[in-house]
Amino acid sequence: MKKTRRKDIATLIKPQVRRLAAYHIDETPCRIKLDAMENPFSLPTVVQRELAKAVNSASINRYPDPSAKKLTQAIAGFWGMKPANLILGNGSDELIQAILLAFGGPTLIPVPTFAMYEITSRALSQTVVTVPLDKNFDLDADLLLKKAKESKAKVIFLACPNNPTGNRFSDKAVRRILDRADAAVVLDEAYFSFSGKSYLSLLQNYPNMIVLRTLSKIGLAGLRIGVLAASPEIVAELNKIRLPYNINSLSQAAAVAVLKHRAIIERQISLLISERENLYNALAQMKGVTAYPSETNFILFRTAVDATTVYGKLKKAGILIKNLNKPGPLKNCLRVTIGTKEENKEFLKTVRNILDTD
Numbered sequence: 058m059k060k061t062r063r064k065d066i067a068t069l070i071k072p073q074v075r076r077l078a079a080y081h082i083d084e085t086p087c088r089i090k091l092d093a094m095e096n097p098f099s100l101p102t103v104v105q106r107e108l109a110k111a112v113n114s115a116s117i118n119r120y121p122d123p124s125a126k127k128l129t130q131a132i133a134g135f136w137g138m139k140p141a142n143l144i145l146g147n148g149s150d151e152l153i154q155a156i157l158l159a160f161g162g163p164t165l166i167p168v169p170t171f172a173m174y175e176i177t178s179r180a181l182s183q184t185v186v187t188v189p190l191d192k193n194f195d196l197d198a199d200l201l202l203k204k205a206k207e208s209k210a211k212v213i214f215l216a217c218p219n220n221p222t223g224n225r226f227s228d229k230a231v232r233r234i235l236d237r238a239d240a241a242v243v244l245d246e247a248y249f250s251f252s253g254k255s256y257l258s259l260l261q262n263y264p265n266m267i268v269l270r271t272l273s274k275i276g277l278a279g280l281r282i283g284v285l286a287a288s289p290e291i292v293a294e295l296n297k298i299r300l301p302y303n304i305n306s307l308s309q310a311a312a313v314a315v316l317k318h319r320a321i322i323e324r325q326i327s328l329l330i331s332e333r334e335n336l337y338n339a340l341a342q343m344k345g346v347t348a349y350p351s352e353t354n355f356i357l358f359r360t361a362v363d364a365t366t367v368y369g370k371l372k373k374a375g376i377l378i379k380n381l382n383k384p385g386p387l388k389n390c391l392r393v394t395i396g397t398k399e400e401n402k403e404f405l406k407t408v409r410n411i412l413d414t415d
Contacts (some may be wrong), residue, residue, distance in 0.1 A: 061288075071133060071182060072135065073179050073180065073182045074179075074180055076179070077176060077179055077180060080172055080176055083372075083377060083379075083380075084123070085372060085374060085377060086375040087372065087375050088375035088376065089130065089375060089376045089377070089396065089400045089403060090377050090394075090396075091376065091378050091393050091394040091396050091400065091404060092375060092377045092378050092379045092392075092394060093273055093394060093396075094220070094248075094272075094273075094353070094355050094378075094394050094402065095273075095278050096276035096278070096325060096329070096354070097329075097394075097395075097396045097397045097400060098189070098273060098276065098325045098328070098397070099323070100276070100315065100318075101321060101341065103315070104315060104318050104321060105319075107314045107316060108195050108311050108314045110314075111310040111311060111313065111314040112310050112311055113313075114310065115307055116306065116308040116310075116312045117306055117307065118212055119306070119310055120302050120306075121302050121304060121306040122304050122306075122309060123347050124302045125145050125303055125309050127313050128145065128244055128309045128312050128313050129311065130144060131145050131313045131317075132148050132272075132284055132312075132316065133318045134287065134316075135316050135319065136257075136270065136284075137257075138284075138286055139258070141284055141289050141292070142260065142286045142288070142289065142292060142297060143284060143285065144284075144285045144287075144292055144295055144296060145146075145283065145284060145285075145301060145303070145304050146263065146282075146283035146285060146299070146304075147281050147282075147283070147300075147303050147304065148273065148281040148282070148283045149245070149247060149269050149270075149271045149273075149283035149284075150173055150283070151283060151300070151303060152269055152283045152284075152285045153173055153177050153214075153243075153269070154181070155285075155295050155298055156241065156243060156267065156285075156295070156297055157177055157178055157181050157183060157212060158181065158298050158306075159294055159297075159298055160212045160241050161183065161210045161211050161212075162178060162181070162183025162184050162185070162210075162211055162212070162238075163180040163183060163184035163185065163186050163199070163208045163209065163210045163211060163212075164183050164184070164185050164186070164210065164212050164213075164214065164242070164338070165185075165186045165187075165188065165205050165208060165212070165213045165214075166185065166186075166187055166188070166192065166212035166213070166214045167187070167189070167190050167196055167201065167215065167219075168187045168188070168189055168386075169190070169194075169221060169222065169383060169385075169386055169387055170214065170216050170219055170220065170221075171214075171219075171220045171221075171245065171247075172390070172402075174214040178319050178334075184208070186204055186205075186210060187199055187207045188201045188204050189211070189223070189386070190219075190386070192226075192378065193230065194219065194222040194349070194386075194387050195226055195227055195230065196226045196231070196234070197213070197225065198229075198230040198231075198233040198234055199233075200404065201213070201234060202233070202234060202237050204237060205238050205239070206239075207242055209398050210238075210242060211240055211241065212243060212342060212344070213234065213238055213239045213240050213241070213242045213243065213373040214243045214245060214265075215231060215234070215242065215244050215248070216245040216273070217231065217244050217245065217246055217249075217256065217393050218248045218251070218252050218351070218352040218353045219352065220247070220353065220355075221355075221357055221379070221381055221387070221390075221392045222349060222357055223302055223349055223350065223351030223352065223353045223355060223356060224349065224350060224351070224352065225254060225352045227251055231244070231256065235256075235259070235263045235265070235266060238265065239255075239263055239265075240265065241266075241267055241291075242263070242265055242267070242339050243267045244256050244266065244267070244268050244269070245269040246268055246269060247269065247270065247271045247273070247274055247309045248274060248352065248353035248354065249332060249335070250275050250326050250354070251326065251329065251351075251352060251353050251354050252352035255268075255269060256259050256286075256350075258284060259384065260286060260287070260335075262295060263289050264290070264291075266284070266287070267285060267287045267291065268285070268287070269283065269284065269285055270283070270284040270286070270287040270288075270413060271272060271283045271284065272284070272312060274354055275322055275326060276315070276322060276325060277311075277312060277315060280311055280312050281308060282304065282307040282308055282312055282362065289354060301355070302380040304343070329354050329395050332396070332397075332398060332401055333351060333354065333356065333395045334397050335354055335398075336356060336395060336401050336404075336405070337350065337351060337402065338352070338360050338394070339405050340356060340408075342407070343405075343408070343409065343412070344412065345360060345361040345362060345412045346360055346361070346408070346412070347358070354394060354395045354397070355392050355393060355394045355395060356392070356393055357390055357391075357392050358390065358391055358393070359388075359389050359390050359391075359393065359394075360389050360412070361389075361412075362389075362412065363382070364380065364381075364382035364388075364389040364390060364391050365367075365380060365382050367391065367408070367411055367412070368380040368391060370407075370411045371408070371411065372405060374405070374407050376404055376407055378391055378392060378393045378394070378404075379392040379393075379394075
């Protein structure tokens with residue numbers, strides 16, 4: 058019997074997906090982890106006990122509440138939002154995907170910015186149009202609007218503050234884009250807690266505006282809970298394609314328990330903001346380093362020597378940060394997450410030693 062020759066199954070995968078590079082996460086074990094914009098502080102024992110009790114009472118043999126009503130109410134109360142304006146996602150990544158599925162492309166993004174806007178767009182076979190930030194990593198609103206009009210962009214992503222640059226785009230530029238763009242304008246406020254500034258109050262003024270937030274940066278990264286705020290009309294449409302039961306029972310129960318402790322969360326945020334200023338000032342004064350001002354829980358900095366070498370030596374010393382070094386505006390750039398006082402001191406000491414010996 059003649060054997061049928063089978064086609065390589067990978068060739069059936071869309072070319073757009075095969076051309077993609079996966080979002081890289083360095084999983085190297087390390088003593089000090091400062092690469093992923095996580096909150097370095099654990100929860101106090103009293104909160105951990107409440108969290109354990111809440112999780113223990115979850116009925117994991119049943120599907121979770123499909124609309125996560127208790128959690129939606131808790132988040133709305135925590136951030137002064139209206140539940141009718143909210144959708145929750147399995148991290149902001151799921152919400153980014155839902156937006157792109159609903160609106161389609163082309164997608165327009167300033168660069169450099171959060172990689173998942175482009176990765177998700179290309180995975181969904183959508184055209185991606187990029188607009189470079191200026192030398193201060195701010196928006197050129199007129200250039201962006203021109204590109205949006207020429208490309209007939211359906212979605213514009215603006216991270217406010219921006220990752221990986223750490224700065225918040227000028228209000229004037231953002232407002233101009235909201236006023237003029239014939240597209241959905243997504244303002245990703247993942248780092249809102251560290252800037253204290255938000256566009257949320259403008260939601261009623263701009264029917265084309267969508268705000269994204271996340272619980273990840275304020276200490277709940279392991280729960281994977283993203284938050285989308287938009288007009289009830291947009292929320293209704295996005296709910297049609299939101300995956301059912303997308304927030305699991307354990308995450309719902311744990312987040313509701315922790316969000317009751319606003320004072321503890323805010324105290325940790327204040328500590329990180331204070332440490333951010335200390336870390337920025339130390340880097341800014343360091344020979345061979347250019348540090349960029351930040352309104353987030355991380356700092357972008359450029360080294361006069363090869364940044365990949367610095368990254369490698371830090372990793373060898375047990376300190377993991379993010380290597381952004383590539384040709385273009387991020388050449389010789391690294392990104393460090395704000396850690397505890399002790400972690401930041403050891404990071405600074407190690408960087409000084411590396412630069413002094415190079």
